[in-house]
Amino acid sequence: MSLLGSPQKGMNAFRYLKVAIVVAFLIGAPLYWRDRYITTVFISALMFGIWGVMYDLQIGYAGLYNFGFAGFICAGAYGSALAALHYEVSPWYGLLIGGVASGVLGFFTGLVTLRLRGIYVGLATWFIAEVLRLTISNTPGYTRGMLGLAVKPLPDVLGLDFSRAVLLPYYYLLLLLVIIIFTAASLMVHSKIGLSFKAIREDQLATETLGLSATKYKLINFTTACFFTGLIGAFYAHYIGILTPDATEFGVPRTVEILTVAYVGGRGTLWGSILAGFLLIGFQEYFRELGAWRLVMFGALLITVMIYAPKGLSTVKKYIW
């Protein structure tokens, strides 16, 4: 069973080589440049990439449209930050708390949206995320609301300096998390569970008549994707240092960014989102002086993908790699 693409015998060695090259690049590149700015770009790209992968796990495999995706990042980020602030939980456990907070929210979101299909799942998740965000901004006594919640950096561990003075430890921690999450997601989509996701996406009624429980697999999908999303959300909180329940931070604009990453990368590929994360974030940083024009280009790119290349970057894979 390979991690990328369909499991064809004989191709495996080649595939593992490609994965090794990508991982080697991701490990080596920031060390080669040793530049704080480049490290921040790599961290953003990897974060958006792995969020895109989780988005893809929902939309591309199970056909679950989570339009409140940013809300699950929010749950993870605030879960860990509030645990550290009010209960003095170590941020290292906080990563797990963030994941669990978001995973539980994901489970219940899955539960209430079970009877809904397509666009109605999207609308319900959108409003659930908005309720969470608006509640945070209305309870400044506990969450500091729009004043902003300062989050401590991760404590030093194994002699590594996590004070945010140097960013490389954060980068390698994120890379480790991304590799774990990506591997877990790949194993999942190539297992029986992944096949069930696809079956439900294609035809829920037919799947159920075959004796597969759509309920069970939808809940598995929601809980897993949201758990990992929240885990990275908690990482984000300790990395970025301040949280506000702003729309651009945890509202529709953030969801749209991640959705663009997943769609441009190609739905139902997982790896496409990582590639699109690097391309789009890199593009965004490179053209920083263009200001709002780059967002216009993002929108145009999304429309182009919708009309002319529904499979996104995965269409061109066979020509270049």
Add this chain to the structure above:
Amino acid sequence: MEFSIFVQLLVLGLVRGSMYALMGVGLSLIFGIMGIVNFAHGELFMMGCYLMYFVTRMVGLPFPVGIIASGAGLLIVGIILEKGLISPLRRKAGREWLMDSFVLTIGLMVIFQNLALITFGAIQRGIPNLVTGQMVIREVVFIYDHLVILSLALLTVGLLWYFIKYTSMGKAIRATSQHSEGAQTLGIDVSTMYAIAFGIGAALAGISGALLITLFPANPNAGMGPVLKSFVVVIVGGLGNVKGAVAAGIMVGLLEAFAMFFLAGGWQNVIVTSIVIAVLVFKPAGLFAPAGERP
């Protein structure tokens, strides 16, 4: 509660409700006829705000001209968008149409917001009021401006209802939405009907923007709040149910007016959004759907 306060809240709620109804009707119409959940609805609203501002403030024409210009301008924008982008997608999309078109309109939202930011900057361009003055009847204040908004919103919804119900083009649009192949065999130009329907939906958003410029000054993000409210109204009323959108708009407006009076600021948003989740979970076809109907 004193009776005068109750009446005052009732009036405020009705004014708010009529605006929500007008925005929701456009969104619901586009969904009902074309199956598009138009996320760029707020940005069409924003364009209406700008058109109103430029016609009345820069050119200096009276406000009814501004409202008509916003409606006509957005009708054209809507038709161009449909012909240029949505129609090519419809030819390709199969059963994923509902989500694909939704994502397309998300792209449009991002483009319009940022083009507005580039062209006009982040400045707020507002008009203090359409008409001045107010009258007081038994301690209840009636602001003329609000009365104008209320009556024009009702007039617009009335005109739309007449158009859809009685004109031959309205009938053709309804036929297209019920069964597009069947409509085609009757000689109805289906693709033109889709373009006109989208144009009308856009025009309704534009007219709302023009009417509400006293409350939502024209700025690149002017559509962000109203789009959320339009979705609230449309979900409570039932996606695609135009009559439901009118009733839900008034309901939500009244609910908000009373919630704002009794609760600390900000919580009314939480309450309204929670109600929407409850509606989606328990009655996804909307509160006004016939019994037993499921989307």
